[in-house]
Amino acid sequence: MKRRNSGVRSQESEVRRQNKKQDRVSKVRLVQSNLVMGLHTDPRAQVVSFWLLLFMLFEELRIRDVMIRPAHILAPMAGVTDTVFRRFIKRLGGCGLIMTEFVSSEGMLRQNLRSKRYLYYKPEERPISAQLFGADPDRLAEAARMIEDLGFDVVDLNLGCPAKKVVKCGGSGLLRDLPLLERILRTIRAAVRIPFTIKLRSGWSDTEIVAQEVARVAEECGVEALAVHPRTRQQGFSGRARWEIIQEVKSQVRIPVIGNGDVVTPQDALALHQQTGCDAVMVGRAASINPWIFRQLSDYFRTGTFTEPSDADRYQLIRSYYQMLVGEETPGAIGKMKQFASWFTHGIRGGAELCRSIQGSASTQEVLDRVDKFFSAPGVYSLSH
């Protein structure tokens, strides 16, 4: 017992040390940012400061012993971020942490087949975080222990899902019951040794914004980082993400704060950092249209520029993702191919026609053939460069 207590104490002091370090880095970054934004009138000084600000931004984030390098995170997206998509993103480069789609604690405890599938991952995906949802403290804690036993690097709790059937038993519904939420956080924290994080919306509605309070409670309970998607449950995905809420959360806690919401380009990520001082950036929907976004972020923060993919790159992208789906005998592969067709064909000349052609295919082989045919049309999509 004594040994366990001293283990917990040394773990806590390591977390405190990491958080202080992260806090110092964030403060220096913010000072730089202010210099760029306001103090310089000399254009040359502004250019130098801009480079200083960009250089190595989001280079890394440590959540205790988990190194996230670079600090660019693929947001969990149900129906999208399965093991194939996660590996696909990881291989394109620039993504430091990936997360599973959310998994029901109840489904896990019932050994539900779908939950097992959601939790399947390959070593190349690491570091990887598994996201749970539920509302019963003990059952969530048991599910978190299972996640630890499965070898995940981080366990995350979903406090954001707006779906009707989820809010009755977790997700953003917990933002309306902070005493229950606190019990859940303490119970999960006590159950696992791996880092524990949360991902939250700003609140239930505009009159019930609770992100700051939740962040403070979470830090007190031993949560080690939190991701904020600053929309309310009532907003769904409409309107804009209110980044100022991320900044308010950041001002309340010492644990790392991950900024999320409406980041589509590297310039958006820079603006997000300037407005919030967040420690890492999380990208969701943009990654399904532009899976190169993470590599673009890395290039931008290293060199100040990034490239847009060519048609040949897009062809390779569609081909390799589809081949992964087929090669791994993914259940419902044809449905996934059709789902991704509308995203992946964005930005391709004649993309709408390709999308329609994929949607009309009857088999996975037919999809692959139609993609090949489209991109090999003479004179239009030269794949030789």
Ligand SMILES: Cc1cc2nc3c(=O)[nH]c(=O)nc-3n(C[C@H](O)[C@H](O)[C@H](O)COP(=O)(O)O)c2cc1C
């Ligand atoms: C199709 C879809 C599924 C999502 N599933 C989850 C989920 O399982 N867990 C979660 O915390 N957030 C989920 N989200 C929210 C995203 O993780 C993210 O917070 C949101 O899309 C805002 O970020 P973005 O503007 O970069 O997309 C989902 C979003 C979408 C569009």
